[in-house]
Amino acid sequence: MSRLHGSKDFWLGALRAEGPMFRAAVAEAPLDSPVPSCPDWTVVDLVHHLGAVYVWVRESVGRGVTDPPTVRSDMTGRPGGDEAIVWWQQEYDALLTLLDGLDPEMPAWNWAPQAKKAGFWSRRMAHETAVHRWDAQMAIASVEPVEAKLAADGISEVLDSWLPAGRRRAPKPAYGVVHLVATDADQEWYVRLRGEGMALLDTDTILDSDDHHTRAVAAGTASDLLLCLYSRVDFEVLDISGDTALLDSLLIG
Template identity: 80%
Template sequence: MSRLHGSKDFWLGALRADGPAFRAAVAEVPLDAPVPSCPDWTVVDLVHHLGIVYMWVRETVSRGVADPREERPPLVAKPDGAEALVWWQQEFDALVTLLDGLDPEMPAWNWAPQTKKVSFWVRRMAHETAVHRWDAQTAIAGVEPVEAKLAADGISEVLDSWLPAGRRRRSQPAYGVAHLVATDAEQEWYVRLRGEGMALLDTDTILDSDDHHTRTLATGTASDLLLALWGRVQFDVLDVSGDAALLDSLRVG
């Protein structure tokens, strides 16, 4: 199966769709309502988090350099009540406008083992917004899945950026190959866990014909796979065979 390759237009299109959906969801409930998928957060916490991320990313890409910068979010006054939603909308609009006007090949630092370009952050913001849009919708008991192609790219992002950067939720070493299959996106991934590290076996290479000695197989929709990797749903929403415990080592967040 071929690997989906995203683009600036693809990710911006997703951002423009999920941003308004996030805003609509948080506007339906009191800001102090709990977010079931993020047990320690209320709706306003979710609004503040996403708005501050947008602000930090704007500052990062606007530097125009690949030099490292501190990951600590900016200290800003967090508005409450109706002002929180107005502030979030302003941050979202400013982010989309900035990313839309930048060359995706322009230098920009990131924390992952990826090329230090603006394109990383266009992709990252599309997925950050999609997952938190889903979170917001859990507060109104009306969740919609992440769009299949976007979710498939989100799975790839977990495997090519988050895990190689050491952002695994589970710290215990794990060994073996996990095979993930997104039935609605015609995508699959082989991931070899090597103790503290991992390797993504690209299915567009000669490795296609090799025996990967898979220890666990997880099959489902791209959205369910992505949300399971982010710890939003349990792996039992998928069709799992083999050593299911290996999947826990693929979780991030």
């Protein structure tokens, strides 16, 4: 199957769903609790991080230009205690208002080999929030998977944006085709690793009779696949075969 192609409404709908889940989790946990999936971070660190990302995106995306931003906000003096959650909520609400009012075709810088349009950031913020919602729930030992269609699009984002932008966690040269299968989303991806580079093959042009010379296969739920790529869980949660060392070349985070 071809990769999921989202829309502004799809991504903002996900952001609207994931934000309250994030807040509920961080409100339940003591703010000095460790976040197991983010070593050395506490819950308040997670709140500060996600809120700061929202601030930066708000200041950058609405400029209507494709030039990279030159100044990043001074995030010193961020509130602690319960005020941190109030601050996060304010930034989340402001981000939603901004993205909801933007034409997704409006010019906007991004760091990926993608069209320089505002729609990139609706997608990026949906996935940023979903993964950190999962992190926050890890802190209270009550995690829910990422919704299957959203997770499938998140896998595509890793493969069409993060990795081509050189944001690979283990940038060792690797060669061969990796086949990823999201068993609950009717989605699959073929990734050709070429040294330090990679190419996401277009499954719309791949025939069943094609010999892809696949060297590794990983199959599981879309959520588990996504969380593996984000280095949140180990590949052992998936059904894997072949040269599984190639999977490390797909990790981000």
